[in-house]
Amino acid sequence: TEMDGSGSSYEDGDEIFIMDNIDLIYLIAYGQDNCNSIEEIEILLDNSIAYTTAIEPINCGDVILPDIIPATSEVNYYSDTNGGGITFSPGDTLFADPNNSLNYTLYIFDPTQDPLCAAEVEINFSIDVTPLINISNDTFGCGEYILPIPTGMPLGSPQYYANDYTDPMNLLAAGDALNSDARIYVVDTIGNCSFIDSFEITILSEPDAGSPNQIDICQGFNIVNFNLMAEIGDPDLDGTWAYPLIPDFNPVDSTDIDLSPLPEGSYLFQYAIEDSCGLYVTGLTIEVAEPFYTGMDSILLLCPGDPPQDFMNLLTDPALGGEWMQVAGPSMIDLSDSTSVSFSGASSGSYAFTYTIGATFIPQLCNANASSLIIELTEGPEAGSDVNTSACVGDVINMFDLLTPDADITGTFEPIGFLISGNEWNTTGSAAEQSYTANYIVPSTAPECPNDTSVIEIYLTDQITAGNPTLVNQVCEGDTILLSDYIENASPGGSFSMNSAPEQAISDSWVADVSTSFEYLVQGSGSCPSDSINFNIVVSPSPTVDYSIFDVNVCASESNCFDILFTSNGFMVLDLELLNQGTGETWPVDILYDMTGTLTLCSFGESGNSSGDTLYLGTSAEQYTLQPIQIMNVVSYCSENEPINNAIEIEVFSSYDIEQNVDLCEGESIIINNTEYFNSEDIMLQSINGCDSLIRLNINQLNNGEGLIEGVYCEGDQIDVLGTILTSNTTDMFVFMDQASNGCDSIVNVDISFESQVNGSFNTTLCPGESITVENEVFDEYRLSDDILIPNGSVNGCDSVVNVTIDFFDQEIRFINQAICEDESIQVGTDIYDINNIGGMTILPNASSNGCDSIVEVGLIILLSSSEIVDDVFCEETDVIINGNTYNSANPFGTEVLEGGATNGCDSIVEINLSYALPSALIQAPMICPEDEFATVNIDDIEGLGYPVDVILDGVFYDSFSNTPIMIDVGPGQHNIQLRNSGCVYDEDFNIGFIDSSGLELNIVASGTNSYQLSLTGANFQNIFWSSNADLSCMDCVTTSVSISENTLVNVNASYGDACIFSDFVDLIYTPVIDYYIPNIMDINNPSNDRFYIGSNFDDAVVLEMFIYDRWGNLMHFVENVPVNDPDLGWNGFSNNEPVEQGVYVYLIKVLNTAGDEEIHTGNLTVIR
Known part of the structure; x- marks a missing residue:
């Protein structure tokens, strides 16, 4: 720390801290001869700065840069x-791309x-796309609110939630209707970002203005308290009525209104209520019609025995729906049928009746109205009812005994x-088997x-008989029949x-309800005993029909069909009618089915067209009515009109x-309905009623604004790009959202560079996951390379930049992909892999050759x-050895494990x-018709044999079959069949025989001249059919009748057995018929009509007597064996050469008929003078 080498001494690698307060140090190098070199080093130390900020790694829509x-x-x-x-400052906003998420560094x-004290901090985060939806303001709906399709940009899959x-x-969902107040939340999510907003819906109650x-x-x-408010459903009371302007019609209270001033016509009454939801108007239409016509008062004179009277006609046909009442008269008269009122048995006198149409409320509101009818019934003769009876030849009959009890005894026969x-008839000598009338x-x-006359008809016979039942005795439920039609050849009475x-x-008339047994009894007379017969009437039930249907509201589509299932009580044909309610067009439809039938309706094609049991409704939005018209049983021919009360209503959307x-x-x-659209397109969605809806999306594409900035600049210059400052080499595109004049993005392409920067480099290789610090800057797998700025670090005084680049050794990964059995396992490191842990990753520390960790990825395949x-089936005892163990009928079940056997x-x-089972089969051999060459034998229910099954017929291989049923053609006679498979055999004999038709016979009985009765008897036949050029009484009955006028051929065909046909014919020969013509009046004074003689179409005929x-009873004239057609041989009206008195005379004439037998003609002849 001192130039002379004193002070604190530091070696290479020692550290100097700011607390040491050293700002100058000397580097002293000593050489030989005590020479040294000194370099002064200035040390500038400052406190380090670590920058932090709070930005989430994932952000939605935008990020407002927080404070640093x-x-x-x-x-x-x-x-x-x-x-x-x-450059971005705290408070600036960064936005996501509208279509894609952006990753920012x-x-x-x-x-x-x-930079050595205030290290640069790298921040990585993303801004994801956030849905932006246009939200409605709080609003209201009248009665309901329909949720709209969400709009906005961008959209993910927006959804609505209530509350x-x-x-x-x-x-x-969009299109749903809200009927009550709710807060509606709109929720949408794109990636990690969600949109949630809400709006309030208030549902206002619509006023009730009633129903039209x-x-x-x-x-x-007119009626007291007639209430117009009730007629439209009792609406809210705060509305106003608007009445039609009619003279003398001035209503004051709508709940008590007098409608009597209204003349004939149609009138509209309107009731209106207005509130915040609008004006609500309901109309009441009143149709005023002419009052019901009850007829004109009438008076009528009746005699006893007059036919029943039509009271409605006597009043000049009044309107229906009224009530008849008897108000006077000595006897009560039955008025149940006013169109046929009988006075039979009523006492004479005056009768009064009224016809009243009372006050009605459905379908019209009308006051009561009435008219009267007076009947004067006078006293008159009574001959009683007509009588039809039988008697035996030889009986003496008292004619008064034959009269009905109500007859007067003052008459004559x-x-x-x-x-x-007198009053008795001795029948001895009278011809039998014919009727006599008096x-x-x-x-x-x-x-x-x-005068009153009754007719007494007596059938004179040798033997009284109750007859025979007819062969046809089947009727339909509800039919009204005459029981006498179901017996034949019976004596009357x-x-x-x-x-x-x-x-x-x-009575003879009977309404068929259920199958019933009857008796017909003819009482004996004189020497003839009584006779009776029992016969049955078989009643077929009335046809019924019901239907079921899943949905009657359908969408128009080329593939949209639905079924209506009809169920009945037999083999039916059902007639229906399809009505288009809009156009009024109708189309007939009929389907044939046995018990159940299906009518398919399709909402495409041309309306009313049909194909088989499929009916097409077209593609237009229409309402249809399908009305059943009639159903008929095709076996019994019983039918029912309008078999279903309610028509089937169908609507096509x-x-x-x-x-x-x-x-x-x-x-x-x-985004519409979870689908993203960039261009105009027609979009098919589903409408509220479940049908397809088309959205025609029209997209108008707007262009983004674009610009270019390029050039070379000195390091340290600042380039402003729309508020963004650039100070380094930049080749990039900048997007400024919503900055273009049309509201779209503004895009700026930048290509600039800066000069005069000195660069150095530092390179090294690390293990995966390690990091290194260079000049307080951390480099790892997220920061592989970067420049570290050293201000004034270059020799030219400019900043120097050290480029730090790190690399990573390759991660050593080994793979173990191995197949093991389900009970095996392997161990990697400390991890166990087996059927419960078939794959994963195991890290082996420092196991790589470069000293790094080694990764083993394991993926097992479990075998x-x-x-x-x-599960073999054997037809005889067989041993099966598996894994050394024996299985047979005594030990048929078990489980064996074969180690390593897979x-x-x-x-x-x-x-x-x-x-183990014996072979069996069901062999069905039918009978065949005489004309057939072979029958089809059916083989089914094969047990105890595997497939394929070989069929051996009469010792000869026929064929091999892999499934049932097996059908083979075999001729008549005795046969043997064998079924074989894997050594197992089923053997059976069978016979193919003929259906017996020997009893079938065509019978012909002459029932009169040129009249025949034909019948088929014998085997149990079905579906008989008669044919001829002449008219037959029945074409498909067992018995038929025919009257011929020429030679006539009659054919008959009938089926019997399963499918056999019997055919035969008869040629009926015509016999010419003799007819006689007898007059009933003659005039003695008229030359052209003064003879009573017999005429005939056969000139050779003879009058026997x-x-x-x-x-x-006095004989006036008698002739015998005279020819016909000759007036001169007739009676001239004289007796004993004197003309007879004018009056009625009786004749009896015997002639020969066509068959040559005697024939008697009787009758009245009136003689005029």
Whole structure:
């Protein structure tokens, strides 16, 4: 410390501290001969400064540079080392790139401080992109608020939350409707940065102005307290009514209004409420129509026996819906059917009735209205009801016994074609198997009423019979039938009863409800016993239909279809009609199905078109109604109209089209529905109703501003670039956000350099993770190279710069990739790797050749033990040896471990599950039709045999099959079949026989001249079909009838068995028919009509006998064996050469019919003089 070598002495490497207060030291070098050299060294020591600041490693959106501690005079942030690059002061703001995160490296440096005492501090941090969303101000909605699509830039995946954004149950989406007050949070995240803001939604209650309605009233309608407010749903009371301007119509209270002044027409009443949400108006339309017409008062005179009266017609057809009431009369009259009111059995006298249409509220509001009807029923004759009965030949019949109990006994009988004695008819000698008719006439005592006549028809037979049941006895539920139609060849006059209540007679007319057994009983007469027959009516149930459907609201799409499933109680054809509610167009639709059927509707194609069971609705937004019209059972032919009460309503939704215009700077984008867009594009989203919506995004690209700064400068010069000071060599692009005139970024390209700086270097190599300090500057893996500034350190007095560069030895990494079995492990260092720890990294300290740590990365492949199942099926006792152990029927199950037996060298596990079973199979051999050459034999349910199965038919290999069912064609006869596989055999004999058709026979019975009854008898046949050029009574019945007018061919086809067809025909020969023409009136004084003779189409016909009697049974004329068509041989109206009295006479004529049998004709002849 002293020039003479005294003071404190320091050796090379010693340290001098500021506390030693030494500012001058002498370097003394001694040579030979006591010579020395002295160099004076000035030492300047100062306190060291360690700069710190508080910047987070990851920042969002921007960073406001914080204060530097300590704050020396010129300390700042620099983009380059040693105060180079751009200078940033505390308080400056750095921004992220709009589209990308930025990584920053800044240096804290004070150029006025000795870098050895105030070391430069490097700071590394990033600024990530932060979502920026345009947030609505607090607002309100009337009734509801629809959340808009979030906008802003940049956007990630913005989401809405109601009240609490931490609860995922509160998540909302754009387009959702809010119905109550809420604070809405908007949350978005890009990378590590999130955006959270909120706005308040207040939902204002919309006033209730009621619901639009229409009511129909009759003119003059008036009722106390008629309330218009109730007709529109009782709205809020603070509104105002607007009434139509009608003379004498001045309502004061809308809850008690008189509508009677309104003439016919349509009137609009409006109720309005106005508040902060706007004006709400509801309309009530009142349709005023003419009052209901109840007809004109009428008076009518009736006689007993008059037919039922149409009361509605008597009042000149009033409106329907009224009520009939009897207000006077000696007897009560049945008014259940006002269009057919019977006075049969009623006492004579005056009857009064009223027809009233009461006050109605649906569908019209009308006051009551009425009219009256007076009926005067006079006394008159009563001959009773017509009678139809049977009797046996030889009986003596008292005609009065045949009258109904209500008949007067003051009448007379007029038999037609037969004679009675007094009131009795002795049937002995009368022809059997034909009907005889007599009129019973009761004269009227009232001049305004006619005589009354009842007709008594007696069928005279040798034997009374109840007939036979018809072959066709199936009807539909709800049909009204005549029971007499279901028996044939029966004697008339019998009675019907149900077998379940034989003592209770029922009418011939019956409404079918369930299958029922009936009895028809004909009472005996004289020597003829009674006869009865039981017969059944089979009632097929009415067809029913129901449907199910998942969704009736669909979107228009080229692939959008849905099904309607119909379910019924049989094999049905369902007729439907599709109505377009907008256009009124209709299209018929029908589907055929057994129990269940599907109609597919598709929201594309052309409306109303169909293909099979698919119906197309088109792509337009429309509402449709699908109405079932009729359903019919195609087996029983029973049908039901309008089988479903409610029509099926269907709505097709279309997509929406929205246009959105956005201005973006270069490189900017917009995010819609989690997708980033840089250019204009059509975007398909989903609308509120679930259908596709189109957003037409139009992006207007704005250009960024650009500039250039270049040149060579001296070290120490300052270059200002828009407020950024550059002092070192710089070739870079600077982006100044939002500085361009159009609001976009301003880009400055800089290319400058500085001269006159002396550089040195220091290089070394370190182990990975180590660091070194040079002049108080720390260099490590994050700072591999840097310049250390030494002010005035160069020989020319300029600053000198030492470039420090460090390098690192390569990290020695070794890999262990090894396959081991699942029960093995390996050890690396102190780490164990096995099936539970198949990979990782182990560090071996100082194990590398350069003395650094060595890293071993381990990745194991675990080899699994193999497994196998032996589940063979044996048809006989067999031993299986596995791993030296024997398995058979006594030991069929087990597990064997074969060490090292797997292909990968690990253990192999074998599961044994043996089964033993005798082979079996189901062989179905059908019968065949006589005309068939072979049948198809079905083989299924094969047990105890593996596949493939070899089929041996009659000792000959047929084929090999890998699955069931197996079907083979085999001719008729006895056969043997064998099924073989792996030595196992199943053997069975079977026979293919013919279906017997020998009993089928076509029967023909002549039921009259040129009339035939044809029937098919024999085997159990189905689906019979008759065909002919003539008209057949039934085309698909077992029995059919035909009347021919020429030679006629009749064919019949019927199916029997499974698929056999029987065919036959008959040629019916036509026989010419003899017709007779008998007049019923003659005029003795008219030459053109003064003869009673028989005419015929067959000139060779002969009248065998002709008798003419007067009404007392006296014979007036008789001839026999005279030709027809000859007036001269007829009766001239004389008896005993005297003209007979004018009146009615009876004839009886015997002729031969077409078959050559005698035929009797009887009737009345009126003679006029």
